[in-house]
Amino acid sequence: xxxxxxxxxxxxxxxxxxxxxxxxxxxxxxxxxxxxxxxxxxxxxxxxxxxxxxxxxxxxxxxxxxxxxxxxxxxxxxxxxxxxxxxxxxxxxxxxxxxxxxxxxxxxxxxxxxxxxxxxxxxxxxxxxxxxxxxxxxxxxxxxxxxxxxxxxxxxxxxxxxxxxxxxxxxxxxxxxxxxxxxxxxxxxxxxxxxxxxxxxxxxxxxxxxxxxxxxxxxxxxxxxxxxxxxxxxxxxxxxxxxxxxxxxxxxxxxxxxxxxxxxxxxxxxxxxxxxxxxxxxxxxxxxxxxxxxxxxxxxxxxxxxxxxxxxxxxxxxxxxxxxxxxxxxxxxxxxxxxxxxxxxxxxxxxxxxxxxxxxxxxxxxxxxxxxxxxx
Numbered sequence: 282x283x284x285x286x287x288x289x290x291x292x293x294x295x296x297x298x299x300x301x302x303x304x305x306x307x308x309x310x311x312x313x314x315x316x317x318x319x320x321x322x323x324x325x326x327x328x329x330x331x332x333x334x335x336x337x338x339x340x341x342x343x344x345x346x347x348x349x350x351x352x353x354x355x356x357x358x359x360x361x362x363x364x365x366x367x368x369x370x371x372x373x374x375x376x377x378x379x380x381x382x383x384x385x386x387x388x389x390x391x392x393x394x395x396x397x398x399x400x401x402x403x404x405x406x407x408x409x410x411x412x413x414x415x416x417x418x419x420x421x422x423x424x425x426x427x428x429x430x431x432x433x434x435x436x437x438x439x440x441x442x443x444x445x446x447x448x449x450x451x452x453x454x455x456x457x458x459x460x461x462x463x464x465x466x467x468x469x470x471x472x473x474x475x476x477x478x479x480x481x482x483x484x485x486x487x488x489x490x491x492x493x494x495x496x497x498x499x500x501x502x503x504x505x506x507x508x509x510x511x512x513x514x515x516x517x518x519x520x521x522x523x524x525x526x527x528x529x530x531x532x533x534x535x536x537x538x539x540x541x542x543x544x545x546x547x548x549x550x551x552x553x554x555x556x557x558x559x560x561x562x563x564x565x566x567x568x569x570x571x572x573x574x575x576x577x578x579x580x581x582x583x584x585x586x587x588x589x590x591x592x593x594x595x596x597x598x599x600x601x602x603x604x605x606x607x608x609x610x611x612x613x614x615x616x617x618x619x620x621x622x623x624x625x626x627x628x629x630x631x632x633x634x635x636x637x638x639x640x641x642x643x644x645x646x647x648x649x650x651x652x653x654x655x656x657x
Contacts, residue, residue: 302543317512329535418458452490461496499540543635569602
């Protein structure tokens with residue numbers, strides 16, 4: 282919690298549930314990442330938090346943007362981003378979205394299948410394209426490898442075909458998974474993709490870019506490596522495989538940029554014991570999985586929670602949301618402990634929730650309105 286957020290909560294007591302985000306922390310995180318990887322171009326992953334105050338600040342800082350839809354492309358443009366600073370990084374795009382982005386000047390597109398490549402050739406002729414490679418996501422709390430990426434063999438054939446289809450085979454990409462906690466994941470992925478990069482270059486393809494994706498973590502309940510450790514691992518590996526002939530490097534941070542810049546302030550709706558003999562209390566908040574905490578699926582992302590009673594004794598709890606849905610349980614296996622003094626009506630804060638919470642929120646499931654947003 283930054284001093285600015287603490288002051289806002291104390292003075293304004295905003296209605297819960299709400300996100301409160303310090304845009305100055307967004308800037309600080311962006312600059313820290315630039316220092317850790319000064320040779321990489323930062324393309325902020327808009328899906329992490331597409332709020333206009335965030336995008337406008339990043340535009341002023343010279344960030345580029347990784348967009349997942351035409352709507353995100355359009356929002357970036359409306360906030361002042363130049364079209365050449367936008368990558369349409371989703372490998373699954375409607376033809377109409379490709380066409381709309383291309384007509385507005387976006388010329389950089391991702392793909393991982395021949396079918397997507399054919400759409401790009403038809404609706405964005407001459408565009409720069411990069412192929413996403415399937416890599417291991419070991420070490421990631423939120424893996425992405427099942428849905429995206431193709432094999433090295435198929436990527437080679439696709440990149441050779443791209444040139445024949447009138448596209449510019451610009452580069453290769455990978456993603457080691459969101460909330461990646463192992464620096465080695467980047468080293469392994471770089472080694473794998475660099476071999477293909479060299480092979481295609483020797484085959485006459487004019488490759489110029491390596492997109493290392495995102496995955497840089499935010500501190501939640503457990504410690505994670507510092508960003509400098511990721512920077513050192515990435516640069517050591519890139520130098521090992523490319524020497525002084527480094528290609529253009531792209532990174533797509535989202536969670537790292539906005540995660541710890543915000544928190545969710547919530548109200549305790551009920552504290553109860555399902556069985557009087559059970560030491561585990563159930564704590565129900567006025568926000569849950571359907572209110573934006575989708576990343577608690579499988580208890581993958583474990584947010585830190587603070588309460589007004591943190592100095593007192595604590596006991597085991599299960600934590601759930603307010604809806605009439607049995608799946609609206611955030612934690613019941615991750616050994617959360619909250620103060621014994623916690624009562625209905627208390628305010629609690631879920632920390633480092635600046636990424637993904639607002640965009641995952643349902644639109645009125647059970648009638649509950651999406652959480653309010655405050656950008657400071």
